[in-house]
Amino acid sequence: MTPAELAALVRDCVGAAVAAGDLSVAVPGEVVVERPKKPEHGDYSTNVALRLAKPAGRPAREVAEFLAARLRDADGIAGAEVAGPGFLNITLAADSLGSLARVIVEAGDGYGRSRELAGARINLEFVSANPTGPVHLGHTRWAALGDSLHRLLEAAGADVAAEHYVNDFGSQMDKFAASLYAAAQGRPVPEDGYHGDYIADVAKQVVDLQPGILELPEAEALELFKAAGEAQMLQLLRTSLERFRVSFDVWFSESSMHDEGRVDAALDRLREQGHVYDADGAVWLRTTDFGDDKDRVLVRSNGEKTYFAADAAYYIDKRGRGFDKCVYMLGADHHGYVGRLKAIVACAGDDPEQTIEVLIGQLVKLVRGGEELRLSKRAGTIVTLDEFVDLVGVDAGRYSLARWSADTPLTLDIAEITKHSNDNPVYYVQYAHARTCNAKRNAAEVGIGLDVFEPDLLTSPYEAALLTALGEFPRIVATAAELRAPHRVARYLEDLAAAYHRWYDNCRIIPQGDDEITAVNRTRAWVNDATRIVLANGLGLLGVSAPERL
RNA sequence: GCGCCCGUAGCUCAACGGAUAGAGCACUUGACUACGGAUCAAGAGGUUGCAGGUUCGAGUCCUGCCGGGCGCGCCA
Numbered sequence: 001m002t003p004a005e006l007a008a009l010v011r012d013c014v015g016a017a018v019a020a021g022d023l024s025v026a027v028p029g030e031v032v033v034e035r036p037k038k039p040e041h042g043d044y045s046t047n048v049a050l051r052l053a054k055p056a057g058r059p060a061r062e063v064a065e066f067l068a069a070r071l072r073d074a075d076g077i078a079g080a081e082v083a084g085p086g087f088l089n090i091t092l093a094a095d096s097l098g099s100l101a102r103v104i105v106e107a108g109d110g111y112g113r114s115r116e117l118a119g120a121r122i123n124l125e126f127v128s129a130n131p132t133g134p135v136h137l138g139h140t141r142w143a144a145l146g147d148s149l150h151r152l153l154e155a156a157g158a159d160v161a162a163e164h165y166v167n168d169f170g171s172q173m174d175k176f177a178a179s180l181y182a183a184a185q186g187r188p189v190p191e192d193g194y195h196g197d198y199i200a201d202v203a204k205q206v207v208d209l210q211p212g213i214l215e216l217p218e219a220e221a222l223e224l225f226k227a228a229g230e231a232q233m234l235q236l237l238r239t240s241l242e243r244f245r246v247s248f249d250v251w252f253s254e255s256s257m258h259d260e261g262r263v264d265a266a267l268d269r270l271r272e273q274g275h276v277y278d279a280d281g282a283v284w285l286r287t288t289d290f291g292d293d294k295d296r297v298l299v300r301s302n303g304e305k306t307y308f309a310a311d312a313a314y315y316i317d318k319r320g321r322g323f324d325k326c327v328y329m330l331g332a333d334h335h336g337y338v339g340r341l342k343a344i345v346a347c348a349g350d351d352p353e354q355t356i357e358v359l360i361g362q363l364v365k366l367v368r369g370g371e372e373l374r375l376s377k378r379a380g381t382i383v384t385l386d387e388f389v390d391l392v393g394v395d396a397g398r399y400s401l402a403r404w405s406a407d408t409p410l411t412l413d414i415a416e417i418t419k420h421s422n423d424n425p426v427y428y429v430q431y432a433h434a435r436t437c438n439a440k441r442n443a444a445e446v447g448i449g450l451d452v453f454e455p456d457l458l459t460s461p462y463e464a465a466l467l468t469a470l471g472e473f474p475r476i477v478a479t480a481a482e483l484r485a486p487h488r489v490a491r492y493l494e495d496l497a498a499a500y501h502r503w504y505d506n507c508r509i510i511p512q513g514d515d516e517i518t519a520v521n522r523t524r525a526w527v528n529d530a531t532r533i534v535l536a537n538g539l540g541l542l543g544v545s546a547p548e549r550l
Numbered sequence: 551g552c553g554c555c556c557g558u559a560g561c562u563c564a565a566c567g568g569a570u571a572g573a574g575c576a577c578u579u580g581a582c583u584a585c586g587g588a589u590c591a592a593g594a595g596g597u598u599g600c601a602g603g604u605u606c607g608a609g610u611c612c613u614g615c616c617g618g619g620c621g622c623g624c625c626a
Contacts (some may be wrong), residue, residue: 032566034566034568035556036568037565037569037572038569041569045569047568047569048569050606050607053606054606059606060606079623082568082620084568084569084596085568085569085606085607086606087568089570130626167626169626170625170626171626172625172626175583245589272595278558282624282626284624293552293553293622294622296624297623297624298624299624300624301624302624304624306624306625307625307626308626310626331620332554332555332619332620333621334621335553335554335555335620335621336552336553336554336620336621336622337621338554339553339554349592360554360555360565361621362556362619362620363619363620364556376552403563403564404562404563404564405563405564407555407556408555408556408563408608409555409556409618409619409620410562410563411562412562413561413562416562416575419588424574424588425574426575427588428574428588428589431586431588431589432589432590434586434588435585435586435588438585439585441585442585442586443585445585447584479566482566483566487563487564488564490575491564491565492574494574498573501589501590502589502590502591504585504589504590505589505590505591506590508585509585510585512583512585513583550586550588
C-alpha cells in the first residue's frame with residue numbers, strides 16, 4: 001500500500017464514520033499521511049482527527065478513536081492507535097508495506113513523477129546574466145536551484161519553459177563595445193568599462209573573425225564589436241551553464257523586442273489601460289496606483305526607453321505566449337524591484353498574486369581556510385561559475401548549492417564541500433547509490449535476481465523504516481515543486497541514504513558464509529533495487545550524477 | 551528614514567501550524583571474520599534574539615523592540 005492509497009483509505013473511513021452517524025462533519029477533500037519522526041509512532045501517522053475535531057464539535061481523541069476502529073478492520077492494516085492530543089498512528093502489515101518495493105521497481109524512472117501541477121503553464125526565468133561578462137557566483141546559486149526547480153516542476157506535471165533573459169540593449173552594451181574596441185587596439189579600457197581579463201580574449205576572437213574591423217571608422221567598428229562581442233559572450237555563458245548541466249529552452253533577447261516594435265506595442269497597451277502619463281518630457285507608468293513608492297519612467301526625456309519599459313514588454317510577451325504563471329528568480333540585491341514588477345502586472349490588467357511569483361535568493365559566500373574568496377582575476381569581479389566548477393566539480397557544486405533554502409544567506413567552505421568522505425552529504429548520497437548498484441551486481445553473481453517477491457517476509461524494523469522512506473518520495477517531489485524548494489529533495493535523499501545504510505548493515509541480501517539463499521534474500525533484492533531507483537531519480541532532479549561506482 | 555530577507559546546538563544549516571525542535575561537522579566512546587567501513591552504533595551539546603498576542607497546539611502566524619544583510623536613479 002502506498003501512502004497515497006493509505007491516505008485515501010483514511011479518508012474513506014471518515015466518510016464511513018459520517019455515513020454511520022458517528023461524526024457530523026464535511027469529509028475533507030484530501031487527507032495527509034506523514035511518516036512520523038519516531039518509529040514508535042507507527043509507519044504512518046495522520047493529524048486528520050485534530051483537524052476535524054473543531055468542525056465536528058468532538059474531542060480530537062474521540063474522533064481519532066472512531067477512525068482507528070474502522071481502520072483496524074481494513075485490509076493491510078496491522079494496527080491503528082490514538083496518541084497524544086489526537087494523532088492517529090498507523091502500522092501496516094508487512095506484506096502491505098513491502099509491496100511498495102515492487103511498485104517502485106515497476107515504475108522505474110517514472111517513480112516520483114505526478115500530475116499534481118498538470119495543466120499549469122509556467123515560465124521560469126533565472127540566471128539572466130548580462131552578456132557583458134561571465135556567469136558569477138551570485139548567478140550560480142540560481143543556476144543550480146533554477147535548473148532543479150525546472151526538473152521538479154516538470155516531474156510534478158507542469159508545462160515549463162526555462163528562460164534566460166539577455167540584456168543586450170542600453171548603455172552597458174555601449175560600454176562593453178568600447179571596452180572590446182580599446183582592448184583590440186591595445187589601449188587601456190575606459191574607466192567605466194569592463195576590466196576583466198576576458199575582455200581581451202573576446203576582443204581577440206572578434207578581430208580573428210573579422211580581420212578588417214580595426215580599419216573601419218570608429219562608429220562602425222563599435223557596432224560590430226557590440227554585435228560580435230555579444231555573440232561571443234552568449235556562447236561563453238551557454239558553455240559555462242551547460243558544463244554545469246543547466247539548460248534553457250529560450251534565450252530571450254531584449255533588443256529583439258525593441259527592434260520588432262514590441263516595446264512600443266507594450267507601451268500602447270499600458271496606455272490603453274490608463275496608467276501611462278507624460279511629465280517633465282518623459283513618459284511615466286503610474287505604479288503608485290499599485291503600491292509602488294514612486295512612479296517609474298518608461299521613456300526618458302532623451303527618447304530612450306528604459307530597462308523597466310522592456311521588462312513590462314517582456315512580461316506582456318510571456319503572457320502572450322500563454323504562460324499563466326511567470327516565476328522570476330532574483331538575487332537579493334534586486335529585491336527592490338519586486339514592487340515595480342508587481343505594478344507592471346497590475347498595470348497590464350493582471351492580478352500579481354496570480355500571474356507572477358518572485359523568488360529572492362540570498363547571497364552566497366565562498367570561504368577557504370576561514371578567508372572569503374573574493375576577487376577573480378579573470379572577471380575582475382567575484383568568483384565565476386567556471387572557477388567554482390574548477391574548484392569543487394559539478395556534482396559537489398550543484399548539490400552544495402541546492403541543499404540549502406534560497407532564502408538563507410549561505411557560506412560555503414571549499415574544503416568541506418570537496419571532501420570525499422561522509423563529512424560531505426553529496427558523497428554520502430552518491431555512495432549509497434553506488435552501494436545499491438554494487439549489491440545488485442553481487443546478488444546477481446550468486447543468482448539472486450528479481451524473481452521471487454514475498455513481501456510478507458520483510459518484517460525487520462529496518463525494512464519498515466526504509467520502505468516508508470521510499471514511499472515518501474512522490475510527496476517530497478510534489479511538495480518541493482509546489483513550494484519551489486529543491487533543497488527538500490536533497491534533505492530527503494540524505495534521510496533515505498541513512499535508512500538504506502542502516503538497513504544494509506542489518507538485513508543481508510546475500511547470505512553470510514554457506515547459508516542458504518532464501519525467499520527473504522530474494523525479496524530484499526527488490527528493496528535494494530527500489531532504493532537504487534529512488535536515489536537515482538532524486539539525484540537526477542538535482543542535476544547530480546548517480547554513479548554506479550565511486 | 552522607508553521597504554524586503556535573515557536571527558534555531560561551538561560551526562554550517564533542517565523542520566506543509568503538530569508529538570520530547572532535528573541532521574552533518576567538530577568533541578567523547580564503541581563495532582573492522584567488511585554483500586566496498588566513503589559504513590554503522592552510543593554519548594554530550596538548546597530559554598529557537600527579546601517581550602507580548604492569536605489557539606487544542608507556535609521555531610513557524612500577528613504586534614512591538616534588538617541585532618545582521620540587502621535595496622531605495624530619467625542605471626541595468
